[in-house]
Amino acid sequence: MARTINMLEAINEALSQEMERDERVFILGEDIGLSGGVFKVTDGLLDKFGEARVLDTPLAEGIIIAAAIGSSMMGLRPVPEIQFADFITPAVEQIVQQASKLRYRSAGGYSCPVTIRVCCGAGGGSGLYHSQENATWFVHEPGLKVVMPSTAYDAKGMLLAAIRDPDPVIFFEHKSLYRQAKNEVPEGDYTVPIGPAVVRREGRDLTILTYGFMTQKSLDAAEQMARKGVEAEVVEIRTLAPIDKSTILDSVRKTSKALIVHEDKKTMGYGAELAAILSEEAFDDLDGPIMRVTGPDVPAIPFSPNLDKAWQVNTEKIVAGIEKLAAY
Amino acid sequence: MASKTNRAVMEPEVEKNGTSSNELHLNLYKMLVKCRMCDEKARILFRQGKYKGNFYSGVGQEATSVGTAFSLKKDDWIAPSHRDWTSNVIKGAPLKFCFAQLFAKTTSPDRGRSSPAHMGYPELHVITPASSIAGQLNIGTGVALGIKKLRRNDVVVSYFGDGATSFGGFHEALNFAGVHKLPIIYVCQNNLWAESVPLRLQTALTNLSDRAKAYGFPGVSLDGNNVLEVYDAAQKAIARARGGQGPTLLECKTYRWYGHSEIDPAKYRVKEEVDAWKKKDPVATFEKQLIEKKLLTDAKKKQIADEITQEINEAVEFAEQSPYPDASELADHIWAQ
Numbered sequence: 001m002a003r004t005i006n007m008l009e010a011i012n013e014a015l016s017q018e019m020e021r022d023e024r025v026f027i028l029g030e031d032i033g034l035s036g037g038v039f040k041v042t043d044g045l046l047d048k049f050g051e052a053r054v055l056d057t058p059l060a061e062g063i064i065i066a067a068a069i070g071s072s073m074m075g076l077r078p079v080p081e082i083q084f085a086d087f088i089t090p091a092v093e094q095i096v097q098q099a100s101k102l103r104y105r106s107a108g109g110y111s112c113p114v115t116i117r118v119c120c121g122a123g124g125g126s127g128l129y130h131s132q133e134n135a136t137w138f139v140h141e142p143g144l145k146v147v148m149p150s151t152a153y154d155a156k157g158m159l160l161a162a163i164r165d166p167d168p169v170i171f172f173e174h175k176s177l178y179r180q181a182k183n184e185v186p187e188g189d190y191t192v193p194i195g196p197a198v199v200r201r202e203g204r205d206l207t208i209l210t211y212g213f214m215t216q217k218s219l220d221a222a223e224q225m226a227r228k229g230v231e232a233e234v235v236e237i238r239t240l241a242p243i244d245k246s247t248i249l250d251s252v253r254k255t256s257k258a259l260i261v262h263e264d265k266k267t268m269g270y271g272a273e274l275a276a277i278l279s280e281e282a283f284d285d286l287d288g289p290i291m292r293v294t295g296p297d298v299p300a301i302p303f304s305p306n307l308d309k310a311w312q313v314n315t316e317k318i319v320a321g322i323e324k325l326a327a328y
Numbered sequence: 329m330a331s332k333t334n335r336a337v338m339e340p341e342v343e344k345n346g347t348s349s350n351e352l353h354l355n356l357y358k359m360l361v362k363c364r365m366c367d368e369k370a371r372i373l374f375r376q377g378k379y380k381g382n383f384y385s386g387v388g389q390e391a392t393s394v395g396t397a398f399s400l401k402k403d404d405w406i407a408p409s410h411r412d413w414t415s416n417v418i419k420g421a422p423l424k425f426c427f428a429q430l431f432a433k434t435t436s437p438d439r440g441r442s443s444p445a446h447m448g449y450p451e452l453h454v455i456t457p458a459s460s461i462a463g464q465l466n467i468g469t470g471v472a473l474g475i476k477k478l479r480r481n482d483v484v485v486s487y488f489g490d491g492a493t494s495f496g497g498f499h500e501a502l503n504f505a506g507v508h509k510l511p512i513i514y515v516c517q518n519n520l521w522a523e524s525v526p527l528r529l530q531t532a533l534t535n536l537s538d539r540a541k542a543y544g545f546p547g548v549s550l551d552g553n554n555v556l557e558v559y560d561a562a563q564k565a566i567a568r569a570r571g572g573q574g575p576t577l578l579e580c581k582t583y584r585w586y587g588h589s590e591i592d593p594a595k596y597r598v599k600e601e602v603d604a605w606k607k608k609d610p611v612a613t614f615e616k617q618l619i620e621k622k623l624l625t626d627a628k629k630k631q632i633a634d635e636i637t638q639e640i641n642e643a644v645e646f647a648e649q650s651p652y653p654d655a656s657e658l659a660d661h662i663w664a665q
Binding site for chain 1: 437438439441442446448449450455456458460463466467468469470471472473474475477478496497499500501503504507660661662663664
């Protein structure tokens with residue numbers, strides 16, 4: 001049985017069902033228990049499972065992640081939360097120096113099956129420190145899986161896959177998608193594999209490579225351009241690391257042009273890596289330059305509404321990008 | 329790694345700890361000598377160019393490691409820092425693998441990935457350390473959370489120096505452990521120097537055990553060079569932890585004879601200070617006590633040293649004969665598959 005729910009409800013359901021199914025799973029983070037999470041993602045879980053499985057932690061991201069890593073070494077499956085990606089920085093020591101390297105430095109003697117949930121991205125005019133989308137920092141660290149679903153269906157399925165994964169997964173939840181992303185989601189157990197990208201819209205004129213909140217905006221832009229006779233293929237990269245080169249290359253070889261769209265800043269953003277891969281592996285198939293529509297190289301999204309709007313990638317900017325690349 | 333039983337069995341450690349105080353004292357002495365001799369051998373091998381990188385000697389601090397870890401069971405955990413290569417020896421790791429670690433051969437527990445002194449041993453629950461100061465202190469706190477959740481009665485012993493107590497992560501870990509009364513013993517090996525930074529520039533405190541008050545659990549300052557004093561305090565702390573009463577901070581005041589590492593001549597210290605501490609040699613002073621009590625004779629002392637020398641020589645030979653890892657294994661063990 002499937003019914004339409006939003007991403008927030010889908011994540012809540014995944015956590016609840018997995019905690020029922022597997023007694024090793026527990027969640028921890030700031031405000032997740034008594035308050036049910038600042039976005040209500042973990043609402044109801046403390047009542048259902050009690051303090052032993054739903055832990056309100058001290059205000060200290062480092063130990064939230066370290067506690068998760070250490071307890072996972074005892075065989076548990078913790079799902080710690082970082083309330084805002086803007087506050088992941090104190091935990092970077094644990095994520096990068098411990099989680100990503102524990103298996104490698106012990107030649108497999110130790111491992112840490114943790115799933116770190118992180119709320120990220122622009123939305124609601126939240127300003128400099130409640131809007132950051134920094135997933136690519138972690139894509140740069142081999143040993144970490146990095147995912148960012150854009151649909152409620154994928155959110156539930158990929159979260160379940162992440163919790164069951166023997167390797168550390170950073171699960172990014174875009175705050176604007178919590179309520180905006182609504183899909184048919186099965187009530188029962190299912191997983192969406194971590195790894196494969198997905199073609200959301202088929203087209204022949206160019207390939208848009210995108211992820212997260214930009215997926216729907218890219219689809220909207222593609223629809224607009226379709227009325228002008230340009231058919232854009234939209235490939236959503238749900239797993240940022242490890243990257244599904246196969247799906248991406250298949251699409252670009254088919255259309256011969258690539259437009260990368262991401263919310264995060266331009267320099268050293270995810271698009272830079274995609275562009276390098278396409279240049280290395282699809283050079284002979286390209287009929288135009290690899291182009292990017294991205295957030296600007298401006299430190300963060302400022303608060304004032306006009307500045308907020310100016311910072312963000314919107315459908316108009318993507319449409320302009322498609323037009324330019326299609327005309328080449 | 330996952331533990332399948334819900335209740336740990338308290339293994340009678342009769343062989344190791346001895347049933348009588350005398351036996352225990354003799355066994356503590358043997359372990360002190362073993363750590364001393366292994367450590368000095370590791371230094372010699374480095375200076376002979378037998379392995380590269382660096383070595384962080386704990387000579388002078390042996391009583392802090394032996395006193396705290398001697399009675400641990402197999403399933404108990406050690407969260408080591410960079411100076412705790414010999415903690416693997418105390419936990420029961422065969423010497424041949426400890427020396428293979430220094431040489432970074434395939435027979436090291438991490439197949440040569442981790443730096444020489446950064447040794448862990450999964451089967452004996454010694455965590456393979458990162459170099460990050462206070463790193464294992466944090467991970468060990470997480471392990472203690474796991475132990476508590478699984479209702480096991482294992483404990484974690486976490487080692488770190490005076491410098492680590494300045495680190496933000498120290499505060500986070502101890503605070504968390506205090507809230508949840510985690511089964512962990514925090515052992516601060518205060519050797520008065522964080523590499524070249526003296527204690528007076530590290531903290532306004534004299535006794536680092538005072539920090540425990542901020543976290544709601546006991547802190548004790550000890551003569552870290554008196555193995556019996558350390559052992560007794562550790563037993564109490566371990567019993568507290570196993571009994572669910574929570575953490576203890578043991579500050580062991582001690583001194584490292586040599587530099588921060590083998591490439592550090594430690595010119596920032598004065599000879600008078602080093603000499604004064606060498607007179608408080610934890611091994612020699614305990615040895616003298618045992619001789620005075622007639623628990624140890626010169627002949628027995630020589631026998632112990634000879635046996636350990638032989639064990640070390642065999643271990644070094646094993647390490648030298650072992651192969652280096654092949655370049656083809658560079659990218660192994662990043663993922664589960």
